[in-house]
Amino acid sequence: MVKAPMDEEAFDRSEYRKADRQFRAAERELPHDAVSALAREVVRRLAFRMPRTVNKEDLPTATDIDLLCAALLSEKRDSAADQFILAARRDGVPVDAIYLGYVAGAARRLGQMWDNDEISFIDVTLACGKLYRIIRGLRHVIAPGILAERDEWPAMFALVPGETHTLGIEIATDVFRREGWDVDMMVGLGHEMLVDQSDQRNYRAIVLVANSDDMIESLTRLVLAIRISHPLAHLVVAGNILDHHPDILELVGADAMIKDIETAVSALRHVIEDP
Structure with missing residues (x-):
């Protein structure tokens, strides 16, 4: 064999x-x-x-x-x-x-x-x-x-477990909703609960937000867990953690990054629509 x-x-x-x-x-x-x-x-x-x-x-x-x-x-x-x-x-x-x-x-x-x-x-x-x-x-x-029994949803924005700065993700969620996006926001959840919540829908994109350099291990583990339960989702990293890790996509296994709120909507649309 x-x-x-x-x-x-x-x-x-x-x-x-x-x-x-x-x-x-x-x-x-x-x-x-x-x-x-x-x-x-x-x-x-x-x-x-x-x-x-x-x-x-x-x-x-x-x-x-x-x-x-x-x-x-x-x-x-x-x-x-x-x-x-x-x-x-x-x-x-x-x-x-x-x-x-x-x-x-x-x-x-x-x-x-x-x-x-x-x-x-x-x-x-x-x-x-x-x-x-x-x-x-x-x-x-x-x-x-x-994914057979899950309803399709455009995106989920999630704060990486352990991260306490919520303002950025709240602003981003509001911006996307004003642009007509129907997105879910997950804040204040632990690793297991966040993965469980993400399993409820077939998200086309999952944006994981982290600001502190200390969050790199939690972010990497989260991406890996979500990859197993969401084989086709586009995983995107956002937040100030991007300033500390120029090679973050390879390290955590994500597909793309959102560097600023001004270009966030167009950037995520490009990620989702990219074949």
């Missing part, structure tokens, strides 16, 4: 490479605890996506999960897990079974191995980075199952 070629039509190579760069940048620039939190986020967000309507015969066996985890943990063959997943897809395994069976199953197994000290921190961050880039590569084929 693992020797099958990649299915070019099923795989978004641009997002795959972006996800790979993000994890590498995080490992370089963020402290150990922050990188550990990112790995935990991947494991937890994916592990609890349980099969519902998937046929049992399409679900992976324990041996399949062992083989996938071995591929994810391989240091010699960086693309072994990619080949494994795409070969399963090529062999006719339904998308729901890939996502809810193989990916979620591997995430659960990795979490168990980590908790039991069977694998090191370096091992698990390597594996989680690979798992994350795979689901980003498959975002177009897994998105319909994730």
